[in-house]
Amino acid sequence: MTTSVKPTTREARRLQTRSRILGAATAEFKRCGMAGADIGAIVAAAGVAHGTFFFHFPTKEHVVLELESREEARIAAELARFLETPRDIATTLAKTTELVISVEGRLGNLLFKDVLALHFSPSRPQGEAWTDHPVIVALVKEIDRARQDGETHPDVDPFCSAVFFLLSVYGVLSTTPGQAACTTMLRELVATAVRSLEAR
Incomplete structure (x- = not known):
C-alpha cells in the first residue's frame, strides 16, 4: 500500500x-x-x-515555458478523452487543430503569439526530448494506431508525421493574418496531411 x-x-x-x-x-x-x-x-x-x-x-521566458507546458498537458488530456471513442485520422487531426486553437481563447492573442514564438525560438532551453511533449506523444500513438489498422500507408513514420503536422499548425497560427484566412489554411492543412498519410 x-x-x-x-x-x-x-x-x-x-x-x-x-x-x-x-x-x-x-x-x-x-x-x-x-x-x-x-x-x-x-x-x-x-x-x-x-x-x-x-x-x-x-526570466519572463520561463513564465511562458511553464504556461506552454500546462497548456500542452491540458490539450493532451482533452485529446486522450476524445480518442476514448475510436476516430478516423482526419477527425483526429481536425480535433488536434481545434484544441491548439483553443489555447488562444484561454491565453489571449498577445500571450498566445508569445507562446508560439518561444516554441520556435533559438533561445529555448535545449535538451528537451519529444517525449517531454504530451501532445506529440498522443498524436504519434494515434497515427501509429491508424497505421497498424491499415488506415494509413504502411510506410508512414508516426513520429515524423505528428511533428510535421504540429509544426505546420503552429506555423500557420504564427504567420497567417486574419481569422478567415487562418481557418482556410488550417482546413487545407488537415486535408493535405490526411492525403499524405492515407493508404494508397
Missing part, C-alpha cells in the same frame, strides 16, 4: 507563492505581451518582493 506524501508547510507556501506569481504574470502578459510586461506590476499584483519573481522564474 502506498501512502501519499503531504507537502510541508514551507513547500505548500512556496507553491502558493509560485502560483500567485504565475497568475499575476499571466494577466500582465495577456494585457501587454511578454516583451512589454512590467515585472514591477507582476510582483505588486502577486504581493511578493521583486527578487521572489526571479527566484521562481529566472
Whole structure:
C-alpha cells in the first residue's frame, strides 16, 4: 500500500507563492505581451518582493515555458478523452487543430503569439526530448494506431508525421493574418496531411 506524501508547510507556501506569481504574470502578459510586461506590476499584483519573481522564474521566458507546458498537458488530456471513442485520422487531426486553437481563447492573442514564438525560438532551453511533449506523444500513438489498422500507408513514420503536422499548425497560427484566412489554411492543412498519410 502506498501512502501519499503531504507537502510541508514551507513547500505548500512556496507553491502558493509560485502560483500567485504565475497568475499575476499571466494577466500582465495577456494585457501587454511578454516583451512589454512590467515585472514591477507582476510582483505588486502577486504581493511578493521583486527578487521572489526571479527566484521562481529566472526570466519572463520561463513564465511562458511553464504556461506552454500546462497548456500542452491540458490539450493532451482533452485529446486522450476524445480518442476514448475510436476516430478516423482526419477527425483526429481536425480535433488536434481545434484544441491548439483553443489555447488562444484561454491565453489571449498577445500571450498566445508569445507562446508560439518561444516554441520556435533559438533561445529555448535545449535538451528537451519529444517525449517531454504530451501532445506529440498522443498524436504519434494515434497515427501509429491508424497505421497498424491499415488506415494509413504502411510506410508512414508516426513520429515524423505528428511533428510535421504540429509544426505546420503552429506555423500557420504564427504567420497567417486574419481569422478567415487562418481557418482556410488550417482546413487545407488537415486535408493535405490526411492525403499524405492515407493508404494508397
